[in-house]
Amino acid sequence: MNRLEPRMRIVHVIDHLRSRGGGPAAVAANLARAQAEAGHTVALCTEHPRADEPEFSTGRHTDVRRFRNDGLLPALRGRHDAQGVVAQALDDLRADVLHLHGLWEPALLAAASAARQRRIPIAANTHGMLDEYAMRVKPVKKAIAYQLIYRKHAMSTSLLLANSQREADAMIARGLGARVAVIPNGVELEALDVERQRGAFRRAHPELGEDPYVLFLSRLDPIKGLDIIVRAFAILHQRGVNARLVVAGSDWGAEAPLREAARSLGVEDRVHLVGPLYGDEKKAAFADCYCFALASIVETFGIVIAESLAAGRPVVITNTCHLDTIEPNRVGVVTERTPEAFADGLASVFADPAEADRMGERGKELVRTRYTWPAVVQACDAEYRAHGITERNSCSRS
Incomplete structure (x- = not known):
């Protein structure tokens, strides 16, 4: 002011x-x-x-x-x-x-x-x-x-x-x-600067290898839609996309169902639960991810979506997240809240890595000016x- x-x-x-x-x-x-x-x-x-x-x-x-x-x-x-x-x-x-x-x-x-x-x-x-x-x-x-x-x-x-x-x-x-x-x-202004953390998350989690990963970062609560995300991820895997799913957050009742779903869908070895992340660890997870995913039953404003954009990464979210600046500003993909539609959204982002990077850059500018x-x-x-x-x-x- x-x-x-x-x-x-x-x-x-x-x-x-x-x-x-x-x-x-x-x-x-x-x-x-x-x-x-x-x-x-x-x-x-x-x-x-x-x-x-x-x-x-x-x-x-x-x-x-x-x-x-x-x-x-x-x-x-x-x-x-x-x-x-x-x-x-x-x-x-x-x-x-x-x-x-x-x-x-x-x-x-x-x-x-x-x-x-x-x-x-x-x-x-x-x-x-x-x-x-x-x-x-x-x-x-x-x-x-x-x-x-x-x-x-x-x-x-x-x-x-x-x-x-x-x-x-x-x-x-x-x-x-x-x-x-x-x-x-x-979003904190510091969230816009993740360059110092780039590569740190992969070094801390060598099990990821060089595969691109989709990041979910929120509390592990049934309202957050991990059931949709893991099923969509399994569909993506069946289509031949060589990616991983990183799930970061504390358990609020969705961890056990997520593990069971990953096992039954045959992607248990590609889903990584890393616990809650704060500070530089959180920024590092954003910096190294390919895209961010959220499929909540309802969000009035998902701060974590804006944080991903601030880190320069595109987002794939459901229309129940109610963030109406995503599609007009071309910073991510908004889908219906079904595993099939969400898988299509993820696939579209993975299909064009150069455009995914451009989405990320536009997302940083959107956050800088509005959020x-x-x-x-x-x-x-x-x-x-x-x-x-x-x-x-x-x-x-x-």
Whole structure:
């Protein structure tokens, strides 16, 4: 942002920052860091860290405060530890806005209560939690909870940020339209520079040899579509394409079915599970892959897709990933969500290595112009202002 523009005082709240949790924690940490680096005054409130689980970094300029993650009843009774921690942060910063991440977590209800008591506007990223598919998981419980508690919570916000039009449409369908804006998630600028890591992943995994590999990098959750990908990969192998499939991520229930499918399809020796990857190891996996693959049942915005593009590699995704910039910008292939269609998509990318490289270069440029965190901060600043959230709010409070 322009350093001459007024700076805002922003308090973010998310239930945890654990890397294993993926998307929401990554967005909260990176947005807070990018806003602080742009000159805003930023605090982030979250639960105490766990000794055995790494967390996403919020950078050097974000004031991180910790709370005990109590349950729903303490939140409804005004006794959740987060309420006091967030209240103190709001007061210390003389905050202009409380920015929540998520929907169902009791800590967010407690935080919102602290903001309302101080008449501080609330912005929120729901991270796809109001999506039609997400609402079908434990549907009765969620429907009751939404009507009794969380609808009022959502209606109390000044701004609801969706990261795709699909997510925005889900919010609008619930009568939240006036406060909805679409801002995509971001990618770290460092993700654009993978040259130093090129070759490192192959050296660490000599079992890959020189064969090109398709990369899946996400949590191993049934929602992520590994069943589609491994069947498509087997079809690709049957067609004579000499490739491998690298699966990176922590197990959320899909590892055993994936191993069984690979064995039954006769590609067990060409499917490599390498566990979760972070930092330079993650960048190295992107740098050396031929293409990236994702076939999720639903995505509102797949950060990992943008990360692959940032690394200069084409993507093959299903139309259920809902990233509408892929085909118009010719940075990958979007298919129907069937093994046969996905195999065709992979085959088309493998058929023309030169065009695959060109897709990768176009993908890097797309990320550089639309999906970096500085660009997201600018868009977020604009939406804050458009919805009446400005630095002037702090001037009226003692």
